[in-house]
Every structure is written in C-alpha cells, then in structure tokens.
Amino acid sequence: MVVEPAVEFETQDLLINVGPQHPSTHGVFRMVLEIDGEVVRDLVPYIGYLHRGAEKLCENNDFRQGIGYMDRTEYLAAHNAELSYVMAVEKLADIEVPERAQWIRMILCELNRISSHFMFLGAFGVDVGVFGTPFIYAWRERETIIDLFEEISGDRMMYAYFRAGGLAWEVPANFRERVGEVLKSARQGVKDFDGLLTENEIFLARTKNVGIISAEDAIEIGMSGPSLRASGVPLDLRKTEPYLYYDQIDFEVITAEGGDVFDRYWVRMQEILQSISIVEQCLERLEDGPIMPEKMPRMLRLPEGEVYIRTEAPRGEYGIYMVSKGGNKPYRLKVRSACLSNLQALKQMSVGQYVADAIIILGSIDIVLSEVDR
Amino acid sequence: MTTEDGATEAAETAAPDTFADTIWPDVNRTLTAVDVQPERGVLDLIVHIPPADIIRGLNMLKHDEALQFNYLRSLTAVDNEADGVDVVYHLYSVPKNLNLTVKTTLPNDQKVLDTATTVWRAADWLERETAEMFGVTFTNHPDPRPLLMPEDVDMSDTHPLLKSHPFAEIELLQGELLGHNRDAEVED
Amino acid sequence: MNTEIFGIENVNVWLDALIRVLIIVGFMTVVVMALIYAERKILARFQQRLGPTRTGPVGTLQSIADALKLIGKEDLRPRNADPWTFELAPFLVFIPVFLGFVIVPFVLDWQIRVLELGLLYFVAVSGVNIVGWIMAGWGSDNRYAMIGGMRAAAQGISYELPLVLSLVAVAMIVEVPVGDGELLRGSLNLNEIIAAQHEVPNLVWQPLVMIVFIIAALAELNRTPFDIPVGESEVVGGPFVEYSGIRWSMFFLAEYAALLIMSLIFAAVFLGGWAWPFGIWMDEAPGRWLQAIAVAIKSGAFFFLIIWIRASVPRLRIDQLMSFSWKVLLPLMLAQVLVNGLVLVYDWPEIILTAVGLVGVVALFVIVDRAVRHPRPRPAPVAPLQSEAV
Numbered sequence: 021m022v023v024e025p026a027v028e029f030e031t032q033d034l035l036i037n038v039g040p041q042h043p044s045t046h047g048v049f050r051m052v053l054e055i056d057g058e059v060v061r062d063l064v065p066y067i068g069y070l071h072r073g074a075e076k077l078c079e080n081n082d083f084r085q086g087i088g089y090m091d092r093t094e095y096l097a098a099h100n101a102e103l104s105y106v107m108a109v110e111k112l113a114d115i116e117v118p119e120r121a122q123w124i125r126m127i128l129c130e131l132n133r134i135s136s137h138f139m140f141l142g143a144f145g146v147d148v149g150v151f152g153t154p155f156i157y158a159w160r161e162r163e164t165i166i167d168l169f170e171e172i173s174g175d176r177m178m179y180a181y182f183r184a185g186g187l188a189w190e191v192p193a194n195f196r197e198r199v200g201e202v203l204k205s206a207r208q209g210v211k212d213f214d215g216l217l218t219e220n221e222i223f224l225a226r227t228k229n230v231g232i233i234s235a236e237d238a239i240e241i242g243m244s245g246p247s248l249r250a251s252g253v254p255l256d257l258r259k260t261e262p263y264l265y266y267d268q269i270d271f272e273v274i275t276a277e278g279g280d281v282f283d284r285y286w287v288r289m290q291e292i293l294q295s296i297s298i299v300e301q302c303l304e305r306l307e308d309g310p311i312m313p314e315k316m317p318r319m320l321r322l323p324e325g326e327v328y329i330r331t332e333a334p335r336g337e338y339g340i341y342m343v344s345k346g347g348n349k350p351y352r353l354k355v356r357s358a359c360l361s362n363l364q365a366l367k368q369m370s371v372g373q374y375v376a377d378a379i380i381i382l383g384s385i386d387i388v389l390s391e392v393d394r
Numbered sequence: 395m396t397t398e399d400g401a402t403e404a405a406e407t408a409a410p411d412t413f414a415d416t417i418w419p420d421v422n423r424t425l426t427a428v429d430v431q432p433e434r435g436v437l438d439l440i441v442h443i444p445p446a447d448i449i450r451g452l453n454m455l456k457h458d459e460a461l462q463f464n465y466l467r468s469l470t471a472v473d474n475e476a477d478g479v480d481v482v483y484h485l486y487s488v489p490k491n492l493n494l495t496v497k498t499t500l501p502n503d504q505k506v507l508d509t510a511t512t513v514w515r516a517a518d519w520l521e522r523e524t525a526e527m528f529g530v531t532f533t534n535h536p537d538p539r540p541l542l543m544p545e546d547v548d549m550s551d552t553h554p555l556l557k558s559h560p561f562a563e564i565e566l567l568q569g570e571l572l573g574h575n576r577d578a579e580v581e582d
Numbered sequence: 583m584n585t586e587i588f589g590i591e592n593v594n595v596w597l598d599a600l601i602r603v604l605i606i607v608g609f610m611t612v613v614v615m616a617l618i619y620a621e622r623k624i625l626a627r628f629q630q631r632l633g634p635t636r637t638g639p640v641g642t643l644q645s646i647a648d649a650l651k652l653i654g655k656e657d658l659r660p661r662n663a664d665p666w667t668f669e670l671a672p673f674l675v676f677i678p679v680f681l682g683f684v685i686v687p688f689v690l691d692w693q694i695r696v697l698e699l700g701l702l703y704f705v706a707v708s709g710v711n712i713v714g715w716i717m718a719g720w721g722s723d724n725r726y727a728m729i730g731g732m733r734a735a736a737q738g739i740s741y742e743l744p745l746v747l748s749l750v751a752v753a754m755i756v757e758v759p760v761g762d763g764e765l766l767r768g769s770l771n772l773n774e775i776i777a778a779q780h781e782v783p784n785l786v787w788q789p790l791v792m793i794v795f796i797i798a799a800l801a802e803l804n805r806t807p808f809d810i811p812v813g814e815s816e817v818v819g820g821p822f823v824e825y826s827g828i829r830w831s832m833f834f835l836a837e838y839a840a841l842l843i844m845s846l847i848f849a850a851v852f853l854g855g856w857a858w859p860f861g862i863w864m865d866e867a868p869g870r871w872l873q874a875i876a877v878a879i880k881s882g883a884f885f886f887l888i889i890w891i892r893a894s895v896p897r898l899r900i901d902q903l904m905s906f907s908w909k910v911l912l913p914l915m916l917a918q919v920l921v922n923g924l925v926l927v928y929d930w931p932e933i934i935l936t937a938v939g940l941v942g943v944v945a946l947f948v949i950v951d952r953a954v955r956h957p958r959p960r961p962a963p964v965a966p967l968q969s970e971a972v
C-alpha cells in the first residue's frame with residue numbers, strides 16, 4: 021500500500037549572484053548561478069563592465085597610437101597583443117621586418133607567455149583554496165620577468181615596445197645575460213609549483229573530472245589556446261599557421277586527453293617549460309643587425325585592403341581584423357578576443373557541477389576581463 | 395592555401411583572376427545554387443554571398459567533406475556607410491587547416507540576417523556583440539540580449555560602432571595643451 | 583566549603599573559582615593574541631614574505647593594534663536581520679569555547695577544576711558552538727551567510743563523531759591506579775589520562791587515533807583543508823560576512839581560543855601532557871615549570887602543524903569532506919574501538935594496539951590515494967545544447 025504524502029515538498033532553486041566585486045572572478049565579471057542545494061542548475065554570465073570601446077577608439081588613432089590600445093586589451097600578455105596589431109599593419113603595408121627584430125619579438129612574446137601562465141597558476145591556487153602560497157610563488161617568478169621588461173621598454177605591464185616594422189629601440193646591452201637569469205629562475209619556479217600542487221591529493225580530488233568539455237564541443241564553441249588543447253585538439257597557431265620564425269624552432273604542442281580542470285592546469289604548466297626551451301633556441305640564433313627597416317615613413321599610410329591576422333596568445337587565438345581604406349588610420353579594427361570565445365563554454369562546463377567547482381572552472385579557463393570586454 | 399599580393403596586381407593587368415591556386419574551386423563546387431563572388435584577400439580567400447543564402451551557404455561549407463569548416467573564428471561587421479553593413483565571417487577548418495572569409499552585405503534600411511548559431515555555437519556571443527554595436531538583427535537568435543552595453547539603461551537605439559555614431563568631445567583638462575591655443579579645435 | 587589556592591588555606595570555594603576563572607580569562611586573551619601574531623608570522627614565512635613588521639618590535643603589537651581598530655568600528659546590523667539571532671550568535675560561539683577551558687590541565691594542579699567526566703564535558707560543550715554558527719548564518723539575512731552557515735553545521739556535525747570516537751578510544755585504554763597497586767581501565771578524567779602516560783605517551787598505542795583526531799580537530803576548527811564555510815574565495819567569509827567590529831572579532835577570538843584548547847587537549851591526551859617525560863614524581867618548582875615548558879612545546883607543535891597544513895594544502899569541497907568523514911573516518915574509528923575492546927576483554931598484550939594502529943594508518947593512506955586517483959564518475963551533467971543541423 022502506497023501512502024501519499026500529505027504535503028508535496030516543493031523546493032525552490034536559489035539565485036546566487038557572484039560578482040562583479042568578488043575575490044575570485046579575476047576582474048569585473050558577474051555571473052548569476054541558480055543552485056539547487058549545492059548543484060548548479062543554470063549559469064548566466066554578465067560581461068561588459070570593462071568595455072572601453074577600444075575598437076571604436078582605434079578608428080580614430082593612427083597606426084602608432086593604436087599600439088597602446090592593444091596593450092590595454094590584454095595587459096597580462098601585452099607583447100602578444102601588440103604583435104598581432106603590428107603584424108596586421110606590416111601585412112597590409114607590405115613592410116619587411118629585419119631578422120633581429122623578429123627574433124627579439126619572439127623572445128619577448130614567449131617570456132610574456134611564461135609570465136602570463138605564472139599569473140594563472142597563482143590565481144588558480146587561490147581559487148582552489150591554498151591560502152596564498154602558490155600566489156606568492158607565482159608572483160616571485162613574474163617579478164623577475166617584469167623587471168626585465170621594465171629594463172627593456174620602461175613599463176612593467178603595457179609596453180608599447182613593438183612598432184610596425186620592428187621595435188621602438190634597441191634592447192639593453194646585457195639582454196642575453198638577463199634573459200638567461202630569468203629562464204633559470206622560471207625553471208626553478210615551475211619545479212616549486214609542481215611540488216606544491218600537482219601531486220597533492222586534495223588538489224587532485226578538487227580538479228580531476230571537474231568541468232569537462234569534449235573536443236567536439238570545444239571546437240563548436242570556438243575555444244582556443246591551452247583550454248582547447250587540454251581537450252585533446254592539437255591546434256596551436258605557432259605550428260599550424262607559423263608566423264615570425266616559429267617554423268624554424270623545435271617545440272612540442274602540449275595536449276591532454278581529459279578536458280577537465282586538472283588538464284588545463286597541467287597543459288599550462290608544461291607550456292611554460294616549452295616556452296623556456298623556445299627562448300633558449302631564439303637566443304642562440306639572435307644576431308646583431310638593424311631593428312627597423314631602412315626606409316620607414318614617419319606617418320604610415322596604408323593602401324586599401326583588409327587582413328585577418330591571428331597569433332597564439334597565452335590565452336588562445338588573438339586575432340586582429342583590420343580594414344583599411346587608405347589613410348593613416350584603420351577604417352575598422354576588430355579584436356578577436358580569445359577569452360570571449362573561451363568564456364562562452366563556461367555555462368556548459370559548469371551546469372551540473374557544484375558551486376565550489378564553478379569557481380574553479382572559471383579560474384581554469386584563465387580569462388582576463390579586459391580582453392573579453394575590450 | 396595562402397595567396398600572394400603580387401598576384402593581385404599581375405592579375406589586374408593580365409588575364410582575369412581564376413583563383414585556381416586557392417581553395418576557390420572547392421568552395422565553388424560546394425556552394426551550389428548560391429550566388430557567390432570570390433575576391434583575393436591579403437592572406438585568405440574572401441567570398442561574397444547574398445544575405446538570403448548566407449546560412450545555407452555556411453552550412454554547406456561546414457558539412458562538406460573536402461572543406462569541413464567546423465571552427466568559426468570570428469564574426470563581425472563593417473559599416474560601409476552608404477554601401478550598407480558588411481557582416482564578415484572568418485572560418486577555419488581544423489582537420490584540413492584551411493581558412494576562408496565569408497562576407498555578406500546588408501542594406502542600411504534592412505539590417506536583418508538569419509542567425510548562425512544553428513551552424514556553430516560560437517556565433518552566440520559574437521552575434522550579440524555585432525547586433526548591439528551595429529544594429530543588425532539576427533533572427534531566431536536564442537538569447538538576443540546586449541553583451542557589452544549597459545543592461546540597466548535602455549540603450550537599444552545606440553549602435554556605437556556605426557560611423558554615424560560620433561566620438562565624444564575631448565575635454566581640455568587643466569594643464570594640458572599649455573602653450574597651445576585653447577580655443578582651437580581639438581583634432582579628433 | 584573552603585579550599586586552598588596558592589598555598590592560602592580556607593578560601594571560600596566560590597571565590598576560589600572566580601579567581602581561577604579570571605586568571606584563565608586573562609591568560610587566554612593574552613595567549614590568543616600571541617597565537618594570532620604567531621600564525622601571521624609563520625604563515626608569512628611559508629609564503630616567502632615577512633608578515634607584520636611595523637607595529638612594535640618585529641610587529642609584536644599587531645594584535646593589539648587590530649583589537650583597538652576593531653573596537654573602534656561601527657557596529658552594523660542589516661536592517662532585515664533578526665535582532666536576537668544576529669546579536670546572540672557571537673556569544674553562542676564564544677562562550678562554549680571558554681567553558682571548555684574548565685577542564686584543561688596545564689600542569690598538575692594548575693587548572694580550574696578536575697572533573698571526573700572531563701572529556702565528556704569537553705565534547706558536550708564544544709558541540710554547542712555549531713548552534714552559534716547556524717544562528718549567525720540565518721540571522722544575517724544574506725544568502726552567502728546562510729550557505730556558509732549550513733555548510734558549517736553539516737561539517738561540524740559530521741566531524742563530531744570521529745572526534746568523539748577518537749577520544750573514546752583513548753579513554754578506554756588508560757590505566758588508572760586504584761589503591762593496592764590494582765589497575766582499572768578506562769577513565770574520562772583528564773588528569774588520570776595524563777598521569778597514565780608517565781612512561782609512554784598514548785601516541786605509541788594509538789597512532790591511527792591520533793591522526794584521526796588531528797583531522798577531526800581541523801574540521802571542528804573550520805581550518806584548511808576544511809575551511810569551506812569561511813572559504814574566502816567563494817562565499818567570502820561565510821556566516822560572518824555581515825558582522826563588523828567587536829562582534830566579528832569575537833568569532834575570530836573564539837576560533838583561536840578553540841585552537842588553543844585543541845592543542846592543549848591534544849598534548850594532554852596523545853603526547854602525555856605534563857607527565858611525559860618528566861613524570862608525576864616531580865613536584866613543586868622547578869619541576870612544575872619544566873612540566874609547563876613540556877606542555878607548551880607539545881601544544882606548540884600541534885599549532886605549528888595546523889599552520890603548516892594551512893599554508894600548503896587546498897580546500898576540500900563540501901561533499902568530499904562529508905563523504906570522507908562518514909565513509910572513511912567513522913568506520914575506521916569504530917573498528918579501532920572494537921579492537922581496543924577486544925584487547926581489554928581478552929587481555930592481549932598492548933603491542934597489538936600499536937600494530938593494529940599502524941595498519942590502520944597505512945589503510946587510511948591507501949584509501950585516500952585510491953579515491954583520488956580513480957575518481958568515480960561524476961553525476962552526469964545536463965546534456966549540452968546541440969547545434970541543429972540544417
């Protein structure tokens with residue numbers, strides 16, 4: 021005999037607002053979670069808090085002023101952001117960049133990738149719950165790299181060092197020694213991190229099998245960068261569509277099979293080691309020479325045309341779509357932001373997981389809000 | 395896969411460009427019953443498709459065996475003022491490592507286009523941004539809210555990236571422009 | 583009734599109790615402030631930074647500066663917060679911790695009262711602070727606070743059982759001399775437990791129980807890796823998010839006072855308190871002071887271990903910590919109690935306890951390792967949207 025309950029239990033889902041001010045959202049980002057107990061049923065992200073209209077402003081600034089705007093769209097990997105922009109200008113204007121400038125660009129971009137991945141490791145450690153220790157370790161490594169950047173370009177974060185055609189000025193005389201020091205410290209930093217977190221049982225329990233996204237879904241949603249490679253897709257723009265001199269350098273594309281949070285963390289950690297190896301190879305091939313072509317006009321005027329240049333920034337594919345209709349300013353500049361496309365996958369990865377996992381998944385996608393919002 | 399700039403000039407003065415050295419033959423073959431025009435871009439091939447056929451064309455490009463454009467890199471628009479608004483799709487094929495740019499032109503009085511979210515889910519937020527920045531309406535979009543514009547104030551009639559939307563007046567801050575004529579017009 | 587205190591005879595027992603309580607309260611406040619400073623310094627050294635350095639020599643006055651600042655803050659209460667629940671919650675968290683100090687034996691004869699049911703009293707009283715956490719969470723009229731409060735309650739209740747069972751396991755096997763050289767087994771009196779360890783500390787006989795006690799104590803104190811109720815990167819402060827000034831500092835002090843009590847109980851129950859290695863045959867100064875130093879070193883070791891764990895280990899998720907308590911710790915503790923009982927009834931040699939304990943420790947590590955490396959499939963997520971093919 022089945023007894024019908026006198027009262028039907030009706031539970032209500034709880035709406036939780038995470039952000040925009042929150043220690044864990046890596047910038048001004050807001051998401052509204054609908055949770056049932058501890059399980060996330062729905063997730064709605066709200067972005068746009070950091071929208072500054074970079075694309076519109078660049079239409080009003082010539083090809084040298086625009087470099088500063090590109091820095092500020094991705095301030096953690098500013099060299100990579102500047103690189104796409106100046107490559108687009110060079111492509112349209114058909115400027116050939118001297119060899120020495122290209123090698124130095126490669127070194128700086130890879131060093132920026134190392135410092136950006138360390139930033140991810142630090143912030144991720146805080147998300148997972150270790151109070152501060154991985155954060156300080158990561159910051160110590162970043163300090164060495166940023167000090168080097170300050171010696172070269174004068175700025176710690178927004179460098180404005182690349183120019184259409186080459187570099188703004190020559191690097192300091194002790195460049196090789198300084199880069200060698202930075203690499204040694206970075207190697208030790210990765211070892212420290214590995215020892216602290218990778219084999220830690222609680223870390224594994226928090227990150228394994230959490231926030232899985234399959235390879236097909238990731239390609240469908242348009243993810244790129246380490247988050248895509250952690251799902252098993254070996255898409256690295258430095259190998260598939262080589263730019264600068266990446267086709268002359270030996271390095272591996274790191275992929276993982278699971279597509280969970282641990283894999284995204286592990287891929288980034290291994291990429292630091294690969295970048296260290298790339299910088300060492302570039303240092304070997306670096307020779308003396310000019311850093312700007314002989315005849316560079318003071319005010320660059322581009323012919324009509326359009327180009328879509330894509331480079332592998334630390335967070336994914338950073339693309340610049342530039343339309344020029346003559347003149348010294350771009351007619352339309354579109355920044356294809358890696359973080360925006362990666363962030364679209366957040367909802368799919370988080371629904372059905374616990375609330376604490378949603379925070380970790382957000383951290384593992386490694387977004388920087390200034391690139392999402394531009 | 396890639397094209398050379400020099401070929402464009404040579405083609406203009408010599409024979410009409412057959413685009414035979416790009417992926418145009420495959421694209422042309424795939425896009426049956428679609429009125430498609432090729433153009434040589436600096437890096438990739440550009441094809442122009444009329445707005446009515448765009449979703450059909452994109453689907454064919456995605457599902458074709460030889461091309462398999464399963465990755466939407468970017469979706470954006472360009473405001474050509476009197477000539478209308480160009481919606482631009484940058485496609486990429488992961489298994490075949492091919493690139494393609496697809497363009498379609500919308501007249502200024504009818505900026506309506508079918509949504510590409512049925513083809514790739516990546517189009518979701520990209521279309522939301524294009525819609526709010528250019529005033530293009532994507533029909534059947536699953537979530538047509540503004541993405542970057544403020545949500546507490548109704549700014550649905552403001553489309554910042556259109557050329558008709560003006561830049562803000564630059565204020566003269568104290569100390570700046572010392573020595574210059576303060577009443578002179580500020581150069582945008 | 584009259585008793586003696588400090589060698590002064592014939593003191594009214596109530597006055598004697600009052601004096602002891604005041605001494606303890608004063609002592610505890612100073613020690614808690616020192617503990618806060620020590621934690622900040624030690625944690626900073628783990629993280630390759632310096633910690634407080636400016637206030638006072640080497641930053642030693644930092645706690646006092648913080649206390650003064652907190653006293654001067656405005657006492658806010660959210661408009662929709664339930665006034666009685668909100669304002670009484672800090673008291674319900676703070677007072678049970680103070681009550682726990684009654685039975686803690688610092689040195690032989692240096693405590694407030696000797697209770698025959700000391701351990702039972704301690705466990706019963708420390709369970710009341712869970713009510714305080716729930717009141718704080720509910721009374722704050724804030725979703726994050728409520729989530730934090732519920733998590734704290736679930737965690738606190740779950741880890742009560744392994745904690746209690748671990749203390750029971752130890753209490754079962756202590757030998758108490760009962761005149762005529764006879765030995766009786768089993769006592770809840772903390773003094774007797776310590777005295778029974780004058781040759782060998784209890785950690786030798788009950789290694790598994792000691793480890794489980796450390797884990798359960800971490801959970802009861804809401805410290806990493808079990809600090810999900812106050813997870814700063816998620817629910818930003820948990821049930822205490824709406825409290826400010828003195829009320830908030832009461833929660834904070836309660837946490838460190840509880841930490842102090844746990845350290846002392848740990849030193850007493852597992853490491854031999856004041857009895858090992860100097861033994862109860864030492865009486866009066868300087869013997870007492872040596873025993874005090876021994877107690878300080880032992881509880882300091884526990885304290886340092888707790889901070890070390892905090893600096894190195896991520897945070898467990900609530901479902902992981904609940905399943906760890908109910909599915910791993912509780913069965914292990916029940917098995918240990920069974921083994922203890924068998925050894926007592928059949929009068930087996932005590933070395934069996936050590937052997938079984940070590941086997942249990944190995945079993946614990948193996949279980950945790952296997953659970954982590956081969957995780958069970960997660961609940962199936964909601965089916966992702968499929969793009970419709972035309």
